[in-house]
Amino acid sequence: MKKRLLNLFNVFGMFAMAIALFAFVAPQDQKAGAAWNVPANYKSMKSTKATPETEKVGKLLYAKHCKSCHGGIGEGDGPKAASMKTKMTSFKDAKFQAQSDGVIYYQSFVGRDEMPNFEKKILDDEDRWAIVHYMRTLK
Amino acid sequence: MKNKMLFIILLSLISIITFAQEDTTAVAETKDKPVRSPFESGYLIDAQTTVIPNPNTLEMVIQHKFGTIENGRSDLWGIYAPANIRMGLNYVPVRNFQIGAGITKTKMATDVNAKWTILEQTRENTIPVAVALYGVMAIDGRNISAFETGQVREAYSGPVGSFKFPDRLSYFSQLIVGRKFTDWLSLQAGVSFTHYNAVGVLYDHDKVGVHFNGRIKVSPQGSVIFNYDAPLKIKEISEQLEWTNHPEPSFTFGYEISTSTHAFQIYAGNAGSFLPQENMMWNQRSISKDNFAIGFTITRLWGF
Numbered sequence: 001m002k003k004r005l006l007n008l009f010n011v012f013g014m015f016a017m018a019i020a021l022f023a024f025v026a027p028q029d030q031k032a033g034a035a036w037n038v039p040a041n042y043k044s045m046k047s048t049k050a051t052p053e054t055e056k057v058g059k060l061l062y063a064k065h066c067k068s069c070h071g072g073i074g075e076g077d078g079p080k081a082a083s084m085k086t087k088m089t090s091f092k093d094a095k096f097q098a099q100s101d102g103v104i105y106y107q108s109f110v111g112r113d114e115m116p117n118f119e120k121k122i123l124d125d126e127d128r129w130a131i132v133h134y135m136r137t138l139k
Numbered sequence: 140m141k142n143k144m145l146f147i148i149l150l151s152l153i154s155i156i157t158f159a160q161e162d163t164t165a166v167a168e169t170k171d172k173p174v175r176s177p178f179e180s181g182y183l184i185d186a187q188t189t190v191i192p193n194p195n196t197l198e199m200v201i202q203h204k205f206g207t208i209e210n211g212r213s214d215l216w217g218i219y220a221p222a223n224i225r226m227g228l229n230y231v232p233v234r235n236f237q238i239g240a241g242i243t244k245t246k247m248a249t250d251v252n253a254k255w256t257i258l259e260q261t262r263e264n265t266i267p268v269a270v271a272l273y274g275v276m277a278i279d280g281r282n283i284s285a286f287e288t289g290q291v292r293e294a295y296s297g298p299v300g301s302f303k304f305p306d307r308l309s310y311f312s313q314l315i316v317g318r319k320f321t322d323w324l325s326l327q328a329g330v331s332f333t334h335y336n337a338v339g340v341l342y343d344h345d346k347v348g349v350h351f352n353g354r355i356k357v358s359p360q361g362s363v364i365f366n367y368d369a370p371l372k373i374k375e376i377s378e379q380l381e382w383t384n385h386p387e388p389s390f391t392f393g394y395e396i397s398t399s400t401h402a403f404q405i406y407a408g409n410a411g412s413f414l415p416q417e418n419m420m421w422n423q424r425s426i427s428k429d430n431f432a433i434g435f436t437i438t439r440l441w442g443f
Binding site for chain 2 (some may be wrong): 057059060061063064065066067068118120121123124126127
């Protein structure tokens, strides 16, 4: 009887240890995404003019569509971020901010892999640029 | 009198449609765009907003109302009391027009519905309000014996053997007018007509009602929401001499959290059903603390 209890305890202990180890391993599995292959017509896109109004609209739309993954201030730490296979780039990152508006537009609304397409969710081009303008304020 | 009322309703609808067509032309000329998100979802508690998702969007809705809170902690304020559930799907085939269907646990009612946003409020105020038409047809799915043996006297009081399929049908049609006043305040008012093909002898076939609801946005994703529905006492369309079974008005308030593809609304109110015609015709729970029940609505959108 004692031996059975001991075996059960050992099995339970091993499971607990495995879960604890996986908890440390999982986030490290996230890999940085490969370089984006952005079509030339997007690279050369010209954004609309940023105004305090567009930034206000962008902030509201960002909270609705982007915050759950990219986090409140764009650091890639939203509630859904931990379950992603790809490590998200912070919008504060200098390399990210060095990209042209058109490239950010393509990455944000056309997307790829885990970054979903938002073209059917945000129909108005003005609204899309408002989000890009807001992302620029996060640096 | 009934014919006159139907004529007035038809005339109003025709004039609205004509007005809509004229204004659509005006919008095209001035390129005044619709206001952004007057509401976060097509649902506001158990009512409808003038909002319709983008074309080719499928929406799934799960609605749940627990029991009333009157028994306190003995059934955890109604959460473990018998509940009502509705699950439904809506689809947007073309811009500003939506069709849907759902099944409600109470009466096992199957409903089909359609919503058409005739006018959208615009940013430059070319069109100051949004206007929508909403219609629901529901089929009472209870066993035929329930009707013919008098178990549901409010729904049918005809002789045994004469109950027919059309006696299961009920209709609700509503005109909704809404306005987003500021980024944080949107309000709607509506008028509705409810008709049941069959009711008990002590009940009316028709009810006219008024509706008032809105949202107060308190954060980018959170809003305080409310809904008030009132069936009117109109003697001219009543078949009764006294108002013995007149339905009670309902008031619901709650909180909404929305994301890109979800809306989650948690609320408390005194209306027991999700079908508007049910609440307009049969709600006997008055607006008092004990009659309130906790409920929630969850919507999920998929774009195609």
